[in-house]
Amino acid sequence: MKILATVQKVPGGMMLVPLLIGAVINTINPDTGKYFGSFTGALFSGALTILAVFYVCMGSTIELKATPYILKKGGTLLIVKLALGVLAGVILGRLLGEAPIGAGLFAGLSTLAVVAAMNDTNGGLYMALMGQFGKPRDVAAYSLMSMESGPFFTMVTLGVAGLSAFPWQTLVGALLPLIIGMILGNLDPDMRAFLRQAVPVLIPFFAFALGAGINLTTVWSAGLLGVLLGVAVFVVTGVVLFTTDRLTGGTGLAGLAAASTAGNAAAVPAIVAAANPAYAAAAQQATVLVAASVVVTAILVPIATAAYARRLQRRGLLPLGDTSEEATAQTTAHSSGSR
Template sequence: MAVPIKAGIEKMPGGLMLVPMLVGAVVHTAAPDSGEFFGSFTGALYTGLPAILAVFYVCLGATLDVKATPYIAKKGGVLLGSKVVFAMLVGVVLGRLLGESPVSGGAFAGLSTLAVVAALNDTNGGLYMSLMAQFGRKRDVGAYSVMSLESGPFLTMVTLGVAGLSAFPWQTLVGAILPLVLGMLLGNLDPAMRRFLAPAVPAIVPFLGLSLGLTLNLTAVWEAGLLGIGLGLFVVLVGGAVLLLADKASGGDGVAGLAAATTAGNAVVVPSIVAAANPVYAPAAESATVLIASSVVVTSILCPLITALWARRILKEPSAADGVGDPADDGDRPSSTPHHVPGQTPAAAAQHDGS
């Protein structure tokens, strides 16, 4: 008798990342020395996160097509640039107030510049494309091929440096983006390599989650509860407002901007990478990881609701239950069939965000 494990996990927003991460966190909290006890390949899951991430970013890079149309490049560039600039401004403010260390006590205990910047800097790609397929225009779906460049720790490291905090050697910055660039070269030079590497993206996601969870203590998760919800609300409401205005200023209708106001599951691994690259961020890494995981869930739930309300009220789009098209449709609205980024397999597109 078949057991629908995968379908059950995917019912949770970001489930393929978050459920294995929770399992790993439970194991690490209950038996923190189990990695050393078993050793060998089992023990390697406790310490092998960087290697798994390197493979993940090579495979992910292979799905990105550099031959984006001018419209896609413009739309994606506006959304990507808006997110990065907003994260930098927030980073500058928090950097002046908090520095590299997390808040040590009170209601904001555990909050850090690292947590907020990393939560703002990576978009849930699968959710974005799903929302655009339902409420946006066909060509807007492809904008994520440009926005995918935010994946990984590179932009977070740059943002922290711009904010005047402890910077990173240029070798570290190059090393953070090199696997993604290598994958892009392979995928764009040889379509066969893209077809070969792209299907591995969703399969690696659960292993990222498990390996990351094996570094977390659930005591910290409990303590970060309300603060994590607050971070998610900040990303989807304040960040969403910035992206909406940027989208409309560039000639868009605001739907794409709101659909991009999320935190990707991939962002959960960024604090540990940043801390490994620069130990000054180590005290903030664990609490930042927990806060970002909360933001992933909160934004995954709220972003679709807000995007749908905007589409119904401003664009006169029907709700999912209406099933009726808008008479004023401009002909560029998507059909009910999901679309994906040019050059990506549907599976890779859906799972890029760690969901």
């Protein structure tokens, strides 16, 4: 049976499929984890523990030694993406506060959902696209952009937006696993090689645990709203990042390739709510909305990037390469198990 290959054909599949399985089980029988207890029960309720390990492993992949080009490209995209999250947090924070919208077409939408969806880039998708249409140093720029990973910047953004703040210990605690991983990976390349293997392996496990905390009957309306959130993330961040990349000497391809939501961003709302109960009401629906944004952006970003690459090729501004529909589909599938 081609289980892995089938899951990877779904955009964001390694995150989305286990999350949906957990949500279906929880919707049918919320006490499944408690009933079995022991290791099974721990798997149903252990999202934060698994995520702590995940961020140590993710941190090990961040190399501190970078060329000026990587610092320029990766640093610019990182700063602009985070600035967009802050701007969205400030505007929506004034309108919504910490609580989600209670009724209507936008029921369930919250500042937390929007900021989490905008703050983190799908690294696998970015590297696959830039590997196909860009240069090796464009791919390497993600080594700096990967600092977006985790809830730290989302917590900072919400604080800057004037919403419920987090104690400094919580902020440090959110960043510490990533820092530990960075230290280990930069001190010992063998440790980096060892830890980085666990990054894709851990994704379906924390996704399942997150899904086990979601009741699908309370988020049935997130379908259309999740699509709208994904489209908004792609359009807003895509336009700004594309323009920024062009203004800093790039072709714009890197900006388009970074206009996505990372798979592990769906874990951020639950972590934020665990750190500050003020966000508890928004966390469950925010998780589903962000997961939907992962899927939508994983579809739109490769299509837009490939289309623009063809345009550059016709104008002689990009070397000819494989930009066929099949290649684009393969790129999308490649990103399905990524961050």
